[in-house]
Amino acid sequence: MRYPTRKLFHGLHLASAVVCLSGFLVLSPGGGAWCQSPEPRNDSLKRTEAAIRDEFQHKGPFSVITVGTGAPRYSPERSGPCALVHYKGHYFIVDMGNGTQARLHQANIRLGNLEAFLFTHFHLDHSEEFIPLLINAWLQGQDNLKIIGPPGVKEYHAFLLSFYKDDIAYRARRTGRPVGKIRDIGIRELTGEETFELSGVSVRSIEVPHTVYTLAYRFDAEGESIVISGDLTYSENLIRLAKGADVLVMDSGGYIRAKKQGAPRRERPPRRSGGGNKAQVRAHPSLKEIATMASKAGVKKLVLTHFAPGVIDKEATSRAIRQTFKGEIVFGEDLMEVVP
Ligand SMILES: [Zn+2]
Ligand SMILES: [Zn+2]
Structure with missing residues (x-):
């Protein structure tokens, strides 16, 4: 069923103003000014009408779209890692891999609707389209831009402003x-477990183990919850964050690839990264670890993402996960919308 976006947009300006005022109070100091003064009503109405004409038709008021489900290696089938959390016309983008703009364009999601840019970590495949996305969101009229992520987001924004000053x-x-x-916007650097609000959605962050400082995020709205794991290995923190969540978008780690006919199927060894053979550290979870985290957290839907190019053996992967996790398993595809 399609969600009536037109109806939703009518109440949006008043609602966002209220949320903006109340939300501001719960944000910690140092996060910068998150609320901007209201824009002239006529401009805002014109943009809203334009948005209604081509808007992505959501399945519900609160959802996550797996915009990009790929990995660092380029694939025309899967764009780089990106998840878009949507709540009643507000969009919060988590990671911005290669191909994000193209996918959003394909789905008729205006960049001007992107309100908050969140990073799980600063690996290139998760952040490479940030600069064009932020600049285009600004050019397309977003007046409430916010950037959130690990320490480094302030530097990234400052670099953008300085390097592209003339542009x-x-x-x-x-x-x-x-x-x-685009200059005086809300920027929030997170160090571990923090809770804040984004336009009516409660957001919680927690650190998870990866090869660089990495955060997982939980979004709660109207009693429903969506968690995005980031890249990680086994993490008790993730289990705590995802406790009872409706949807967990998870690093697919050691998923099983389809083999050519006759060849034996086996789980991919968990991917590693780091310099040199001896210095390598594990970067992603095994299927057993994925299943254990999802099961211990008691999540309802496990959405797998971050797939390298090639064919996934969904049956064998599901079978391995089902040994421990009894909830629903979803294999993420680009632009798939999942509702709690
Ligand atoms: Zn990574
Ligand atoms: Zn990654």
Whole structure:
């Protein structure tokens, strides 16, 4: 069933103003100004009407779209890691891999609707389209931009402003967009377990083990919950964060690839990363670890993502996970929308 976006957008401005005012109070100091002064109503209405014409038709008011389900190696079938959390017309993008803009365009999701940019970690495949996405969200009229992630987000934003200073000034002149709307935005660096609010959604972060500092996120709205694991290995923190969650979007780690006919099937060894053979550390979970985390957390839907190019043996992968996890297993595809 399609969710009536038109109805939803009518209440949006009042609702977001209320949320903006109340949300501001719960954000910690140092996070910067998250709320901007309201834009002139006519401009905002015009944009809303334009958005309604081509808007992505959501299955529900709260959902996650697996925009990109790929991995670092390029694949035309799977774009780089990206999940888009949607709540009543507000969009929070988690990671921005290669191909994110193309996929959003394909789904008729305007970049100007992107409100918060969240990073799980600063591996290139999770962050490489951040700069064009942020600049285009600004150019397309987003006046409430926020950037959230591990320490480094402030530096990334400062680099963007400094390196593209002339480009930003040029585009501001051409479009009339105020430079302040991309310069003076809410930036929040997270170190471990923190809770804050984004336009009516409660967000919680927690550190998970990976080869660089990495965060997992939980989004709660109206009694429903969506968790995005980030890249990780086995993590008790993740189990705590995902406790009772409706949806867990999870690093697929050692999923099983389809073999050519006659060849034996076996689980891929968990991927590793790091410099040199001896220095390598595990970067991703085994199927047993995925199943144990999902099972201990008691999640309802486990959505697997982060697949390398090639064919997945879904049957064998599911069978291995089912030995421990009894909930629903979903193999993520690009632009698949999952509702709690
Ligand atoms: Zn990574
Ligand atoms: Zn990754």
